[in-house]
Amino acid sequence: MTEFPQTRSSLIAQAQSPEDRDAWDQFVLIYRPVIYRMARRRGMQDADAQDLSQDVLIRISKSIKGWVPQEGVRFRHWLRKVASNAIVTALTKSKPLGIVNGSAAEQILAETPEASAVTSELHDECFREQYLRAAAIVRVDVSSATWAAFERTVIQGQSCEEAAESLGKSLGTIYAARSRILKRLQLEIQRLVGDAT
């Protein structure tokens, strides 16, 4: 278990309202593993990737001071733009730009093709992380046998018949379980993603 002490004490305190703090918490939950994975994919070692994800988050959190509530701009939207810029900068090793504001960030992103590839990868990774979170939520709520039926047939690609046999369940149970989980998963992902957009 890796703690993220900087986040909890000093950094979160910089986001003044509980609503913003909550947005920040959610943000860290999603982005930290995302940055980590993207860094690993670029050949970084475990420790380096962790450091990088922490560094980037710290830099982003520092920019929270610059957040001024304004009409029509939600904190989490602003945060996402700032983050996208910081992450792309960190991963494309382009010269450090510091944290720039939304519009400036968009300009920069529009300029380099490499950056735009990273941006789309970032987008995909964030979605996947949210999907994984949704799955984690659903998994806690269902019995382990129900989850196993879904895991084996949908994730691991076993046939329903094989799964029924290996789990000692009836075929109907397997079908019922996997369909219910898929349905529930979609509701959960809608809730998570819907909230973040």
Add this chain to the structure above:
Amino acid sequence: MKSPEHDSPTAGCDLKRVQVFLNSDHYHLEDADLIAHLDVCPVCRKYLESQAGEPERWEQASKMLQTHEFDQASSASFSAATCCGSEISQPVAVKEVIDLLVPSEYPNHLGRLGTYEVTGVVGVGGMGVVLKAIDPSLDRVVAVKVMSPRLAHNENARKRFAREAKAAAAVLHPNVIPIHSVSSGAMLPYLVMSYIRGGSLQKRLDQDGALPLVEVLRIGSQIAAGLAAAHEQGLIHRDIKPENILLEEGVERVTITDFGLARSVDDNTITQMGTIAGTPQYMSPEQARGEQLDQQSDLFSLGSLLYALCTGRPPFRDDTSYGVMRQIIDEVPAPIRKLSPETPVWMAVLVEHLMAKKKEDRFASSKEVHALLDACLSHVQQPSSNPIPSKLVNNQPSNTKKKRMKVFIGIGILLLAMSATFIQLRSNYFNSKLMENQVLHRLSEVDGYIDLMMQSRYEGVFLNLGGIGKDKNYLSLKPIDGGVDLKFPAYDTNNFLNKRQAKYVDRLMAATNSLALPSSEKSELENDGSVRGINYEYRVIGDPEAVAHTIKRVITETFQIDETAECDFTFNNMPGNYSTRAGQRPRVLSNEDFVREFASGNYVYMGEQKASVFLIPKDLAVEIPVTLDSKILYTDVRTLDPEDVKWIRSSK
């Protein structure tokens, strides 16, 4: 599948039933007939799958949930990915230890460590691996805890291991695992313990869920006894959790194991590395904050463990360790009796007391807890001759009593529907300081409102009955231990210029006199010595229903609720104690809808934050902590139509 197959719906097909099954809110709703039908009917199976999601959705699920290369990286456990992947492979630590064993002469054995023949792996603990081994000299089975090779390189860690082993060995108690020997000089330091046949309490929880009360008390009492012995030696376990409690097979004995994280109280040199060790779910708040620990930390963990035994689930759960720790620090778990209504109140009180956020609020010692649990066990086994310990009845932590009192008052006081035509909120939105909120209501709504407020998490309710000069005249109702405290500070009563004021004081005194309530009057003096006002204070103590009845009488007699008079209610701003579920948000409403909902009487004014004003459903207002989800409504306070709701600049 060799069962008869059909290509078109048969008489047995009921597509609507498939829909209901799939969309049921009761997620665990089972429909055995439908499932049996699905066994044989490909048509319904196909329909079920198509209703669960389009083919792309099935593909998406498969694609998104595949384990990727970096999901399972050892230290990247903060990702949700680790929650979903398949079984995590055997920890590296085990392999490393086994690789370092001396080859054994017996082909079935894993190897040899010192004179011990290692026959298997029991598990992985805080600082190393636990092996099952045979002690050839005594021909007995033992458990050998071997320090992980990575840590063995670290001189400080070795010292700590040795110190812990010695400390743990010094505790001789039937409920603490006996340590037979310690070897700290070897390449891999290890300690040899009794091998206990049976499973951990965690395993039992996984299998059976919540345990019967008598079992909870039996197990709890033994853990407390073991802890008391360890605490007497100055040890803190630091990692009390179901996994570290062994249930011996066939014997009703409970053994605390893995003092791997235990350390002496006065040892704060080596372990001040700032790292947090242990499963977070059972950590104490001070542990989660990374503070210095004392024995009280174990009491909190014991409380969390008892909570899990009563309800079948740990008190704090989240997708991440980080989330769990935040909850431990900030949040109050769901009441035990909500999850497990058959748990007696005194048991819930005991656990709540153990799990007090502030360590001063917990019990004094594990010895005391042991005695209490023992007495409770006797009570459950023979209720007639063994009363519930008085501490759990008369001396309940004030929080529980207050909460209970609030609920009873809520039942006791008649709830009047709020009228939709006249709602004034006196907002502090226009104030620079967010200190207090006030709601102006007709007096006819007084008791209804008190009902709501008493059920809410606010500390008390103030009825403001019209201010005189700079002083407000109000009645405050505050839940206290065993009753309610009524206060009426009446200012300017010496000249009774204000008729309403005088009237209320007269009626209040008449009402309280007729009820023979114990009272006190205290004059409040101005700086120049003149009388500023008189504080009337009444205590209503007794059984909750009677208290509620009395309060209701005092209020109705004092204020003789009529349709036209108004009064102010003052209470605290947004509750500090609330939680959010991932992805959940309060629901934003248009100003009109917001006002309509508020007028319906189904919602309680919750408070304001920035430019938003919040309403909470009545039934949720009793929950602590409040969960900020879509059941909570809010709207933009700045655009509220003054025709619907009058926003008045607060006078403060």
